[in-house]
Amino acid sequence: MAEEMRVLLEYADKINPEIADEYVKIGGYVGLEKARKMDPNDLIQEVRSSGLRGRGGAGFNAGMKWSFVPKNAEIKYVVCNLDEGEPGTYKDRIICEKNAQALLEGMAICGAAIDSNQGYIYCRGEYPFIVKLLKNAIKSAKELGALGDFNIEVRMGAGAYVCGEETALIESIEGHRGEPRFKPPFPGVAGLWGVPTVVNNVETFACLPSILTNGAAWFAGIGAAKYPGTKVLTLTGDTNNPTYFEVPTDYILRDVIYKLGGGVKGGKKLKAVQVGGTSGAFIPESNLDTPIDFDSMGAIGAALGSGAVFVMDETRDIVDIVSRISKFFEHESCGKCNPCREGTFRCREIMEKINSGKATQKDIDNILLLSRVMKKAALCGLGQAAPIPIESTIKHFADEYARKIV
């Protein structure tokens, strides 16, 4: 199996995403029409039984997430997470650039399910051109009447990685410091401005029109049984074909790199691949025959995350790369909780010490202990995931560390 399976990106570059009419001509907004005729409970059940799980990284069943929203609340919001801050990830941008109307339709479907008529798209600050595209797309869809009474507003981030975390994103929309909230309460109960809010990723929303159009069973039959559907991946690093792909979720990681990616650049051997963005685990060659779905990745101690695939060839210095990653997390920690604020800072210090050849085994022990505490005790996903690249490389690439310590 070496072919892509395009569902979200089927009409990529064949239609103008800013023009709703072009989307309608290829069968767009049929899903929303169907959703609007359904009883909201049946609609939620339909999405739930499709098995669609969050594409932002947490992998939570979308329909189940919606079912937590209290029915009797007067005001509810639909929020789309387009913060896309994971280095090496640009799939949400691609989905917007190729099929923005599907995102809008998906949000409106969610609105129909939870009885909300207001959506917000939180777009990362580095994508001003996407903000423009989305505003045009929304205008076109509204003019066509495709969205009905569902309104969508685009809000812009200011360059904080942590605002990809749903509660920090909500704080940011509200105009506060981008810091995560503790949970519970979950956004489904008390989210944006304190009211029930569904926050889903761009890709999750964009999956919805085809689920409604083709039926939950159709979607559930694609790819991995427990994480069905397709996944848009972005391939970067030492690859011959650094681009994006849409594949069924039972696609094997090796095929992503060697078939779609055309192998490692320059014919070199592969040393490691990091999946899911900067906070992902480093996967050694021996684990390449793993399907990319959420649970299979989890089983090898990795995470599908956002779907970024970063290839490193045999000449790459793992310790140097992880040392740079630790600097990224030090920079991006919001500073709210102790384990992350202090932990990411000390991780960077120790990683730089190891990388410069001045560290001892004691430093490795100290950073592993710190990693363990960060994973167990940090407030949000940032602090909990920041040590994963460190831990996974100390586990799989111990010899690279051994070479650098005194």
Next chain:
Amino acid sequence: MITLTINGKEIQVPKGTMVLDACQQAGADIPTLCYDPDLRLAGSCRMCVVEAKGRPNLMAACVSPAENGMVIETESPDVVESRKIILELLLARHKLECHTCERDGSCKLQDYCYRYGVTDSRYLNEMPHFSKEDPNPFIKRDYDKCIMCTKCVRVCEEITGAQAINVEDRGHHAKISTVFDGKLADSTCVFCGQCVMVCPVGALTSKVSAGKGRSYQTQSVLTTCTYCGTGCTFELNVKDDHVVGVTSVRDSELSPVNKGALCVKGRFGWDFIESEDRLTTPLIKENGELRPASWDEALDFAANKIKEIKAKNGPDALALFSSARATNEENYLAQKLFRAAIGTNNVDHCARL
């Protein structure tokens, strides 16, 4: 009611109880740094983490609602390891000058390091340099001792309502700051010192009390502030028969009026007690000179003069101007005296501006 097990002990608590409260009811002492029952929850210091059976991560007890059937361990190996490492991380950013610190003996960081045997930090390396000179007469800000619990930010916003300080910058560079990192005097700060009250370490201390005695060297005397009729409760810190400071009493049973909150005068303005200018007896003016008198003599003198004026010019030739430093009850009696005994409605008060 819901039932949960804490350290092997089964307890019942009302639905909506937080795990922290449930643990305390079960007799477990949970360390906290950012938690304050009067302030919005932060859940950020992570000192109160406990282990709940079946959960992959530890949970912060202060922000986690207790659930029926929960099985919680408050001092499991994982919990103790996390608390120790968090303390080590805080020690690595905390200027260790306990020997001269005002808060030696009343510092939560010190107490918890003692409790968990944290003598040193394996993460000691680069120190932040947040310390700054803030030229004001009341509050010393030494952010090289700050542990970022943000209680000062919350108390300033939620109790005083001044919003003078907030968190500036991000990650390890995050620090407590006024707007544009200026002086407190140039901010909306009213120097009430509520921030000093809630600071768990020596980052915010009273300049007025500096060097005059630590908590274990002083005796506490519960009293009522004499500055105004509000009647705030506080404790005077007394060392060798001298007042060296004021401590808030946050227990609402003892301090029902202010629950620990004070204003700049109550918290920092107690140096008049031993001022040479202070009046210690009534004074009567004779031939342009003031001379000390007894209370009996002074009161007789005043009463006679009042009677004399009333007899000569009628009651409306007299007026009462009473003080906000007297209590409501005293002010009530004073106006009663003038209305009922003297017979005039010429009553006024300094608070009626």
